[in-house]
Amino acid sequence: MSVPSTTPRPAVEPSIWPRLEPLLPQVTKPIQYVGGELGAVVKGWDEVVVRWALMYPDAYEVGLPNQGVQILYEVLNELPDVLAERTYAVWPDLEKLMRAHGVPQFTVDAHRSVRDFDVFGVSFSTELGYTNLLTAIDLAGIPLLAADRTDADPVIVAGGHAAFNPEPIADFVDAAVLGDGEEAVLEITAIVREWKAEGSPGGRDELLLRLARTESVYVPRFYDVDYLPDGRIQRVVPNRADVPFRVHKRTTMDLDAWPYPKKPLVPLAETVHERYAVEIFRGCTRGCRFCQAGMITRPVRERSITTVGQMVQQGLEFSGFHEVGLLSLSSADHSEIGDMCSGLAEQYAGTNVSLSLPSTRVDAFNIDLAQELSRNGRRTGLTFAPEGGSERIRKVINKMVSKEDLIRTVVTAYTNGWRQVKLYFMCGLPTETDADVLEIADMAHEVIRAGRAATGSKDIRCTVSIGGFVPKPHTPFQWASMERPEVIDHRLRLLKQAINADRSLGRAIGFRYHDGEPSLIEGLLSRGDRRVGAVIRRVWENGGRFDGWSEHFSYQRWVDAATEVLPAFGVDLDWYTTRQRDELEVLPWDHLDSGLDKDWLWQDWQDSLSEYEQDDCRWTPCFDCGVCPSMDTEIQIGPTGRKLLPLTPVNGAGLRIPAPTPQ
Template sequence: MTPPPSVFPALEPLLPRVAKPVQYVGGELNAQVKDWDTAAVRWALMYPDAYEVGLPNQGIQILYELLNERPDVLAERCYAVWPDLEALMRENGVPAFTVDAHRPLGAFDVIGVSFATELGYTNLLTALDLAGIPLHSADRGVDHPVVIAGGHAAFNPEPIADFIDVAVLGDGEEVVGEITDVVAAWKADGRPGGRRELLLRLAETDGCYVPGFYEVSYGADGAIASVEPTDPRVPARVMKRTTVDLDDWPYPKAPLVPLAETVHERASVEIFRGCTRGCRFCQAGMITRPVRERSLETIGKIVDSAVRNSGFDEVGLLSLSSADHSEIAEITKGLADAYEGTNTSLSLPSTRVDAFNIDLANEISRNGRRSGLTFAPEGGSERIRRVINKMVSEEDLIRTVSEAFGQGWRQVKLYFMCGLPTETDEDVVQIADMAHNVIRAGRAAAGHNDVRCTISIGGFVPKPHTPFQWAAQAHPTVIDERLRKLRAAVNANKLGRNVGMRYHDGEPSLIEGLLARGDRRVGRVIERVWREGGRFDGWSEHFSYARWVDAAAAELEPLGVSLDWFTTRERPREEILPWDHLDSGLDRDWLWEDWQDALSGREQDDCRWTPCFDCGVCPSTGADIQVGPSGTTLLPLTVVRGPGAGG
């Protein structure tokens, strides 16, 4: 096969006519352009959102680097194009392209799409259409790429089952190599059995779910009656993949450094994966169990390599709850010592109030900027926090913020959710009291009145593979009304002047809920919305609630179901859920009991510090909780000496 010509000469004349053209030119530091002909398997890794959001994505960067390390593999990247460029590309016949070598997307063997959120589904359709790839898996031939979905949303890929060929469940480090081997062998053998055989071989690969090989039937009540494999080679259940030892996969070592501005500009290292805090709303925490910590030594090596190779002045210590790493104090102190005097700051994007202390905060800000502190109590009342199992007490919060304000911080941000199961107006209105108490405590500790508290509220969306997968989602009108009452309560006190309130209206959350817990019938809604112009649904300026509501009515009601049926309806225990044949390792009975515990306000402890409560993950994934101390130390990091340094 001759290398496909670069799309760039055709794209270049369009770039002066679009916003932020730099996002389409590639050229990032540490990007790789490999020889097309010598690669046995060619991957395009797509993040279906704008470049500025997609470029920093760690999942894509990890897979990009480790795939490109294989001499027989070529991997390039692709991001969603904004509607201004999409229109020009259609007008001028320019196909979807990768940013690395500007090769046409349709020429790759595999397109891997990472879905962090369900609101990226319409952007997948844009990319496939611009690439000249049939939207429906069933219409693709032997020369079309295999379209693979990954990321958290892939744990219920049923709404996009018609558009993808494969969904990969769980960690990607190992399975991308196995997929590569399957594709390489099939190509080398002369593509025996055509596309069907390739997909069957992928369906036999652990962690790979091929929706086209399952027949779904529905009962008279609209619920799923059965999900059956249609070929004996296809497993009845697909188990997620778990990378057991993260120290074996120290990526990314050479992070991509963009030319364009992006949402996160930092060298990131994932310090552990998984979380057993057990917050019942949190899909990420449920589907990434068990907790697997990276050792200090590996963290030190990754940070050293990433900072040296990037020039970033911020190091992000990522995980679902970074202050919970068993050696977080050693990590932050070690890094702050190593980067002393280099204007390199540390950030801990997710921290819990109860795991946080001010020494940690001081280490984080020692060499750089002291930005605001952010915590997520998630619920305004003690009662609702028991329901969601986010056991952060108001006393913990007040103590921590008092100390922070006393040490010179001026601003605290608090995140909450609205529309949680069993929630009443009173639970939400209590957020105002908490904010007022933060201001009072902050003023007392700071000795002046110049302290601020920002409360940020998002609509709760029940997600698959969580105890709340059976819950009824709150309707947007309920959420909007509660937020109005909250705003009035915030402003009812003079202290409200020091409280900022940010919230999203409830409508996009309801659509996210439809896409999160939908089944295959929801695919028709996605396609209709896309055909009517739906793009970038995660962006309020592009999202149209009316378009989704109308498309849902037109496509679902003839089938006897509806938008409400998928979202605001509580599911009974015996109902077959669309993702029941996809195994996150969590025991369904345990999830149901945890849901019942939620309804009666019973808490569940963290199994890192208390006995196992049999959620089912460890035995089914073959992994164990891995927490420190790891017995290792941060390597002595060295700062490079530059020109004129002498000796």
């Protein structure tokens, strides 16, 4: 059933800036709404055929550095007949003024109304951005429900990791794309271009149908969900001919062919990351069972050392950043990481450029790398992530680190001059007991004790940082029950007492944690089905905004909304969160194919419960997770044997006149 959609698109307002500018002196940090970043692209509206608005649904300071949006922005703007502009969540102070003065959700590039674009792409790294999506849609003047939209509205496409289960926002988005975006946006663009060239036959409905036929764009309206009397899903089936039963994720195989961002966005406003970030590989096969990113981005695809070197050189020269992040899910695992780090350190010696590596691997190699990277003087913090406090729980989550390894590694860091390390753990993991969590205190005590003995100094510290576990779709823990927030908070209190039980050691240990409540709501949203959409909408109507920010998040608002809305469906908040699913239950995302074989996931969940560890397929034989055969992909790792070129130090090259930014 399609909405008759013959509404013509209204005339486009060239720029809403004259109406926005007078509001800006009245809001905090107005610079975030001004645009004009280095690397930003503004094209003439009428010079192009397909127009994308890209959103990261959080504040500018968080959204601007987002790699996904920056990559897609650049890839799209490289096409001569396409433009892409960016929009971010506006803070409540500006939202209020925009509503009072009738100013719509706008892009920061040319300050155009989001409603005027053909495609409105929203990238979700976390489900806590859902309420901000609703604010943006509503401010844009687009009907909240996809079913109410006409040809005058853009097609709203969700992407990012949360799009692997877009069911909670199925009522609000027109489509979702699973997996890597570089090639997907080009494919969508081609479909929109062709459909427009033909005179937009069949309107919106036809366009969505063409997208759905690719088998890699999920259009929720073409699928019906039937429920069992007990509230579980009976089945999800297409309601149209030629719509696939399952929608598959996209995988970009050759990262060297997609060396983005080449021209990173450099804002005037302060943002959370001020660095040039290069993704040195995508995917991870370590198999940590809680890690959705590691599961849904398989297989491992490395970017070669030469491409990385070239990207760093060009990225720094273009941006003027003085920090480089070599990012991935486990950077020390790159087959050429050693040469990469020493090569870059040599190249940037004496320039004040600092290099960083998200350091989560718990072994001495990690410290060698960190040592190499800090040659330039600046010593970035070292973080180790054993994730689980006890040997037993680490087997459950498949994080293969022994206590001895950890202590030896941290002591090595102390003896090599680091005064401070951060240890990252999770709380609320499946099968976890108080005792598992309390072992974190023992571990921290021993780290300090051994560190003091090895360095002969009392001037060493560690910070224990605890995150709440949230079971995610497409992971072996997708069936797991969550722990109640009271239990989590109690465990964290016990842990704090245990850390401080020895006052001398406790003084050297910092303790950071998050309350259990936001995790429970994240759990509701990540494993929710279409019925959860009503909860999101109610929360938003009651003022819910910026749920990823503790000062804006209201647990009570979510609990109240769930209590009001869910009983009509015969389910409740606990049903979605603390309930364990059984093997045969139809999960809301079963029709969305991440490549992982559901039987393998179930087997890995059973292995987890029996504390059986699974090796990494980069170094041991394939364990049949299903991704490579079903997606027609393979692991791509080096070493290539090549060296970083050029190896000339960049310091002292003389003045240069940078090319003007394309405007």
